[in-house]
Structure formats: structure tokens, C-alpha cells
Amino acid sequence: MNTKPTSRIIPYIPGDGIGPEIMEVARKVIDAAVLKAYRDPNLVEWKILKAGQIAFDETGEWLPASTLEAIRRYKVSIKGPLTTPIGGGMRSLNVSLRQMLDLYVCLRPVRWIDGLPSPHRSPQGINIIIFRENTEDLYTGIEYQVGTLEHTKWMDAYKQALPEDYARLPYPKQCGIGIKPISKPNSQRIVHAAVDWAVENKRKRVTLVHKGNIMKYTEGAFLEWGYKEVENNFTSTTFTRRQFQIMVNEIGLLAAEKQKSELLAGGKIWVDDVIADVVFEQLITKPQNFDVIATTNLNGDFLSDAAAALAGGVGISPGANINPQTGTALFEANHGSAENLTGLNKANPSSLILSGEMMLRFIGWTEAADLIRAGLTETIRKKKVTFDLAEQIEGASILGTKEFADQVISFIRN
Ligand code: NAD
Helix, strand or coil: CCCCCCEEEEEEECCCHHHHHHHHHHHHHHHHHHHHHCCCCCCEEEEEEEEEHHHHHCCCCCHHHHHHHHHHCEEEEECCCCCCCCCCCCCCCHHHHHHHCCCCEEEEEEEEECCCCCCCCCCCCCCCEEEEECCCCCCCCCCEECCHHHHHHHHHHHHHCCCCHHCCCCHHHHCEECCCCHHHHHHHHHHHHHHHHHCCCCCEEEEEEEECCCCCHHHHHHHHHHHHHHHHHHCCEEEHHHHHHHHHHHHHHHHHHHHHHHHHHHCEEEEEEEHHHHHHHHHHHCHHCCCCCCCCCCHHHHHHHHCCCCCHHHCCCEEEEEEEECCCCEEEEEHHHCCCCCCCCCCHHHHHHHHHHHHHHHCCHHHHHHHHHHHHHHHCCCCEECCHCCCCCCCCEEEHHHHEEEEHHHHHCC
16 A cells, blocks of 8 residues: 555635636645545545635735735645736736745646547657746736826936937837846756756757847846856756857767767757747647657746647646745646636536645655646547547547546546
């Protein structure tokens, strides 16, 4: 029998829209897997936390301090999607949670499961892990709306400080402004986390994705700081494209290629970079070439949805927000609250179920995590899926949210 882990309290935020429906069944799947793996029904004690509309209706706050405190205290939690309040003063609860808890790693694995629909002709072997920076970039939400006092102040100050640059602005009085901060410490720590993970998980390639050809001092700086971080901290485990370039200049292309092959055959991880738009092209033409990706916040947001489409779409794409230093981790479905499906027992709970699998792996409950993956894989292989997948799989039977989860549980039990 598997070694039984110590019991723990796991806080959860049901979320808005389809959140409560998919959270309820995801918890059942997790419970079934834990019970099967360790034969103890009391290992997980679920603790509900308030956030989003439910919290606002009950307490007048979208994100009560007690919720943040519990996430910090219990370290590992799981959440359903939260609707962004309109006109509530808070830009996005999800962004706020990540920033307030400094969960700087947004981890988004994209792995094709046998039987999943994919627009790619041969999706076998797609297994990409995206490390998206989670705390800065345009997501700081520093923006100035045309016609406001802040906008006028900003424009006046800019005109005075840098008149030549101001003169390059198109229609200064009719031009919204957003600030894109990309810092050295935050760039270094996300790249560090990605390479660290790649080393630990014996991956072969880490690609830094950026748009540094156009945004030189933000995206370009991310790339520069990222390479430096790798070259200063991972000398024995990586070989970078920049080091290769130096080698080419010193000993010539053929000799450098030979040395590179030997280094990579010896287990070193190849660290290179690809411009963001080219990554989108290559994700479609040769997704199997990607392994681990480290990127800035906005690029990561776009890329993770595009990559998810290769392996079943957002309904089956899990995620986690992690601070590797404090060990705080908040697992979540990547999609939103899908109000159009709320209360219909139609939503695909796979994204949250797989986030649960990630969560169990994170706390070392590997046997239970393996059971969830096996149960979900078998359900999909048998073509018993929710409507979003069924419409893309020939001969599939359509199951509701609850029935789909029950099917996964029955494969876990048997
Ligand atoms: P959405 O992800 O809710 O919906 C986009 C499309 O995907 C819709 O057609 C929806 O029906 C479908 N979809 C989403 N989840 C599905 C599932 N589990 N099964 C089947 N189909 C699914 O995106 P949106 O409409 O842009 O956002 C709705 C709200 O959610 C907004 O307030 C947004 O801010 C918020 N949001 C929250 C998160 C989060 O909590 N992490 C992420 C994205 C959006």
C-alpha cells in the first residue's frame, strides 16, 4: 500500500458562474482519488473561502482579508473562476489575488491526452509547460483614460519633461496611455523558476519568449536579464544560445555545433529565445518542438490559451499560481466563469479536475494525482465527454458536468 500522507486542510474558493458546479464535482474526484490511494476518508478537510460575488453579497467585500489570510496560512488552495466585477473599483479579482499574494509563477501545462480533439494533425507528444510572469507588465493596470484629470496631468508632465518624445505621440489629447513595467528582479525570478523546474523534471529545452525586437527596454530587457540569470546560476545544467554564439565566434560553426550536440547529449538543457509572434506560428506548425516556456505576463496570457487549443481547449487546461519561496500555491481552472453555461450542468470540469491533479502532485500526493490523470484519460479515451469536446469528437457521447465527473470517479475506483 502507498505511504499515507499527513492529513491537511485545503481551502477552496467555489468561484462565480460555473465555478460552484465544477468545484463541487472536482472536489468529489479529488476525494475519490485520495481515498483509493491511501484508504483514509479523512485525509483532506475542505475549508470554504469567500471571494467574488458570493463574498460581496454577504460581506460587501469582493476579496475579504480573511480569504487572503487563509490562503497564506494553509499554503495550498484551489479556486474556481471569478467574474471580474464591473465598475466595482477592482480591476480583476484574479489579478489582485496573484499580486497581493505575490504568486509570481503562473504555471500552465498543455499536455495532449489520447482521444482529445486537436486542430493539429498529429498532436501526439504535445507537452508544453508555460511559466508566465504573474505580477507585472500591463497587468499592473496603470492606465490613463482620455479626458480624465490624471490623463491631462500625465500628458502635461510628459510634455514638459520630454518634449521631443511627447511630439511623437499620435493625438496626445485623444490617446489612452498604459504603462508596461518589466523589472529586473521579476524577470530574473520567473526565468529562474522555469529553469529550476526544467532541471528538476529533466526537461530538454527552455525557451524565453519575448517581443524584444520592438519593446527593447521591457521585453528586450526581460530577455537580457533572463539569459544572465541562467548563465550566472545554472552553469552546470544549461547551455544557452548566447553561449553557443560566443563559441561559434571562437571556434567556428561546425566545431561549435559538435560541442553543442555533445553538451545536450550529456544532459544539459538548451536555453534559447523565440520572438512571441514566431512562437504562435511555430505552436501551430511544430508544437512538439516546445518544452518549457518562460515569458512575460501578457505574452503568457495569449500563449497559454493558444497552446490550450492544441490539446482540447480551455475547458481542459489547468493552471497554478505559485510563489516558490513561500510555498504558497493557488490552483485554478484557466477559463473564466462562463455565465452562458451557469446552472445548466454542461460545463466541462476537466480544467479544475486537472488543477486538482497538479495540486496533489505539488504536495507530494503522487499516487492520488496519478489516479486522477488515469481516470480522466480513460473517460476521454472512451469518448464520454462534455458538450465542448463532444462537438469535436466523432461518435462521442455527451455527458453533463456531474455525469462526466461520476465517470472519472468510477474509473478511479475500479
Ligand atoms: P470564459 O472562459 O468564461 O468563456 C469563454 C468561452 O469558453 C465561453 O464560450 C464559455 O462558454 C467557454 N467555456 C469556459 N469555460 C468552459 C468550460 N469549463 N466548459 C465548457 N466551455 C467553457 O471567458 P469570458 O467570457 O471572457 O469571461 C467571463 C468572466 O470570467 C469575466 O468576468 C472574466 O474576467 C472572468 N475570468 C476569470 C478567470 C479566472 O478566474 N482565472 C479567467 C478568465 C476570465
